[in-house]
Amino acid sequence: MVVDSEVVLDVEAFRAEFPALRQQVRGFPLAYLDNAATTQKPRRVLEAISRFYERDNANVHRGVHELSVRATKLYHEARATVASFLGAERPEEIVFLRGCTEAINLLAHSLGSRLRPGDEIVLSELEHHSNIVPWQMACERTGAKIRVAPIHDDGTLDLEAYRGLLSERTKIVSILHVSNALGTINPIREIAEAAHAAGATVIVDGAQAAPHLPIGVRALGADFYAFSGHKVYGPTGIGALYGRYELLEELPPFLGGGDMIARVTFEGTTYAKPPARFEAGTPNISGAVGLAEAIRFVQEIGLERIGRWEETLTKLAHEALGDIPGLTIHGPKDRKAGVVSFSLRGAHPHDIGTILDTQGVAIRAGHHCAQPLMARLGVPATARASFGLYNTPEEVQALARGLEEVRRVLGL
Amino acid sequence: MSDLRELYQEVILDHNHRPRNQGELPDANAVAEGHNPLCGDQLTLYLKVEDGKIADIRFQGCGCAISTASASLMTEAVKGKSVDEVREIFHRFHALVTGEAEGQEFFDEFDSLMALAGVKEFPVRVKCATLAWHTLQQALEGGGVASTE
């Protein structure tokens, strides 16, 4: 396969904006193929954060002074940027949180408080632990039950079986948009339609979708949609939860404290309207500023183009890895998002990871926080290469060469 | 020898491909499970302890080359040893793989365990090399689940 990257995307120009990519690891140029875990940050994001601290730093909502006004304005603007990124109707539908995990915990707590014994929550076999454990905790508190929608052998959701699980008992369907372990893209629109027909609320874990696909929460039919900034070229410790405003308005708070109240007396407290109701305490202001800059960065390039480029890399990887004896790629062959998850007969993923690392190739080896999925696939773990907008065909070749070295070192 | 070749030397690959003392031990009187949450490795260790000595030992489980080879080598090294001796060997082995035993003459009688010395150049893999040993310790202390975390 011949790739003319210029046609799709000027990768070299983008790479130059990522300081962390310009380094040698163990004497080799770094090939960072662990983007599903976290992405590197472009200089403009780092600069936006330091500019905030150097010039505008103050607490938000609390001061009449110039710096506080500026910080508050930047924070509001960041909210608007996230709202437009997700296709929300208004900025007040965006709650800033630590990330996807915190968002799901908020929902499991606040939406979960309405669950009754016999109610059901539908998840899928693809879920990340962060979309399993908070629901198990909610079930322990309320007596509700988890039902699990199965996948086909190719790692795609069994829609038929999923529909079969829905009933009037289904109160919540919480499902990931893109699988971090396999790259599977779930048909959220169909999933949401069926869930709504059953009267359930739809929560989408968008942690892996946000960096790869254009998202329109309205068109998807998501009632709630969560993602983490650090997987979209933004800083760690910041993420967002979208919630349809009518739903956020009915939702009880999660954490209590400053900024989330309308009025406090010792007799009782009136909560603020969303999103403030869900943002107790001083928020991650610099994180929000950095995230907004990261979003502008990907929007300027265009998620369609980013997605197409990653698809090219994924195809190349399937070609380059497909010839390696004993190598199996898990999950769908195509129509997936930037993830190549594989096993090599006779080589444990952990050993693969170590040997690749000695050649500067960074991948993830393990269960990808999806142990139930690993059990379903019948493997203890997989090796996973995951692509970002700055990866190159040469890096895919470095991965393939590295795997030949794995075979040599392990005597396969 | 490069760090990598030293890590994956012949002895390790051999014990990875053909682990010794693998399987269940029907008359075990101590059992423990070990988990390495980092990579999902799991191991069950079966012991027959008689008169304060390890009369027999076997392991079952799946793991990376380092943890499998380490478990296999461990079973060979501790068979017939007293519980106190085992504790001492683990102590020394731990020092070996973490690099704290640099330059010390520790392993005259446990030559084969020296094969894991290469782990010290790969600090993230120390837990793979010690999983079986932590599990052994757990089994000797009354069973249950050991975790490298």
Ligand SMILES: Cc1ncc(COP(=O)(O)O)c(C=O)c1O
């Ligand atoms: C699918 C999916 N959901 C949720 C998460 C959790 O994200 P975070 O750790 O940023 O909260 C991840 C991150 O690995 C993920 O891949």
